Amino acid sequence: MSKFTDRLQNITRVSGPGIGFRKSALGSKEPPILVVADVTQAGSKKVKDITGSGIDAAIIKSADVTVDSFKNLVTAIGDIPLGLVLESSTRSKISAFVDAGCDFIVFDVGTKVEAVDMKVT
Numbered sequence: 001m002s003k004f005t006d007r008l009q010n011i012t013r014v015s016g017p018g019i020g021f022r023k024s025a026l027g028s029k030e031p032p033i034l035v036v037a038d039v040t041q042a043g044s045k046k047v048k049d050i051t052g053s054g055i056d057a058a059i060i061k062s063a064d065v066t067v068d069s070f071k072n073l074v075t076a077i078g079d080i081p082l083g084l085v086l087e088s089s090t091r092s093k094i095s096a097f098v099d100a101g102c103d104f105i106v107f108d109v110g111t112k113v114e115a116v117d118m119k120v121t
Contacts, residue, residue, distance in 0.1 A: 004057050004081035004104045007034060039073070040064050040085075048076040057081040059106060067096045074101035 034056040039047050047058065058077060060070070062084050074082055081103035086094065094105065 002081060002103045003079065004083065007056050007081065036083075038085075039077075039082075045076075047073055051076075051078055051080055055080060057083060057103070059083045059085050061085045061087055062093075062097070063087045067093075067100050070097055070102065071100045 035054065036057045036059055037050065037053075037055045038060070039050070039058045040061045042050070050058075058073075058080055060073065060082070065073070065084075070082075070084075082101065083104035083106055084094075084097050084102050086105050086107040097105075
């Protein structure tokens, strides 16, 4: 399972109500949000600098990155999930990014189904 999916599941998990007469502290919290940063304009050095900023994930546009530079970003960003904003691509190119460490893909509703209709293990 992807690191991003794990984070999504963590914020949507709901604890049961507290036992007793007091109101549960968990029930009064607002659900947290995930902060996703667009690092398209950042290089590996800048990405490494923002890893301690509290972001939950990062995305980069597919048209602005090669598979090799994506691998460098994955290394620089560490445990933070890195996704790809799919602008126009082929199934083989997407597969190469997944093999390079892409954790999730964001695609436009106009994206051809053939490009995203793939099973990734």
